[in-house]
């Protein structure tokens with residue numbers, strides 16, 4: 001096998017990485033990951049790292065989970081791919097049924113896509129077209145600051161993270177944006193902030209509600225915005241505003257869904273049923289890309305008509321509902337039921353919170369935010385790349401984590417053991433002390 005230095009040199013000649021400043025990256029000493037097992041990744045020099053962000057929030061049980069790998073292999077021997085446009089297959093049918101079994105009651109249709117962004121994009125178009133086909137042209141979307149729904153242009157239009165999204169503003173669809181329910185004023189509670197943002201939303205909807213086809217939110221945690229948590233009452237309020245105004249409630253569960261917050265979906269914390277729900281990330285347990293939009297029957301009904309009526313949802317991707325991905329997702333969901341993974345994620349979150357409690361008192365730590373396993377530790381900047389420096393200190397101690405600006409993000413695999421979790425917390429604590437204390 002090629003050496004690490006040789007692979008890095010070849011990478012630097014040929015590859016362009018996502019969310020990576022290439023003028024800086026060579027100096028950041030790139031790691032080359034060779035293999036994974038359980039919660040650990042191993043680099044080409046054989047060094048072991050605990051995967052503290054579950055490979056960008058996807059790994060559920062661990063790397064190389066045998067039951068998922070076996071399911072993929074078995075499916076590979078039967079059917080590796082067949083289009084879902086006008087054809088169907090059993091893994092796709094079964095997965096739709098399984099998703100509806102765990103989704104909030106009232107969601108009744110599953111539309112598959114590939115990545116979180118592509119599912120977000122589908123849901124965005126569905127909301128507009130459904131309204132149009134019910135006789136109302138509603139070209140506006142209402143969304144919140146610090147939101148993130150992916151990097152395709154529709155998803156970017158509904159985003160609110162300045163660093164990622166500002167550049168593309170001239171290209172985007174028209175929206176109305178209100179404040180983030182997770183960014184609190186001084187001395188404000190999350191419930192008070194929820195009410196304040198709901199009032200902003202109500203004002204927009206009373207002016208322009210007739211033109212708004214969807215209100216778009218990440219439920220409970222705005223993940224890429226910096227693990228900003230909000231009160232469940234916010235979602236209850238959004239549901240009520242949608243009911244009053246006739247806008248669809250479109251929730252993006254790509255980060256929160258499939259167990260991460262200690263419930264199957266973020267909206268379960270509020271007991272709210274959206275009209276459209278986007279899922280992705282952990283669906284396949286972290287093995288393969290797959291995402292989906294779950295819709296209410298009333299949305300689906302708006303697309304029914306004759307083949308020439310133009311009411312079809314003219315949208316789809318070549319690898320939509322790829323059978324290997326569906327097989328992986330089915331194996332993942334079966335394991336999650338068998339192992340009680342969702343409840344376990346709640347326990348993991350509590351243990352992580354307790355293990356990090358002393359760090360909350362450090363001068364260098366502004367705030368620790370957490371729901372279930374989704375954790376953000378906001379540090380006070382002591383240089384240009386404080387979050388990055390904390391993550392680098394953790395890497396030296398054998399833990400891989402990734403910052404969002406000055407927020408150090410932890411999102412361990414849901415199946416992490418107590419001792420592995422304690423190792424993660426111990427290393428993060430020591431790394432924070434090294435950099436910001």
Ligand SMILES: Cc1ncc(COP(=O)(O)O)c(C=O)c1O
Pocket residue numbers: 115116117118120148149150151218223224252253254255256280281
């Ligand atoms: C809430 C949310 N929506 C959408 C996406 C985009 O998903 P993907 O990167 O799979 O396109 C992400 C990715 O982090 C996300 O957190």
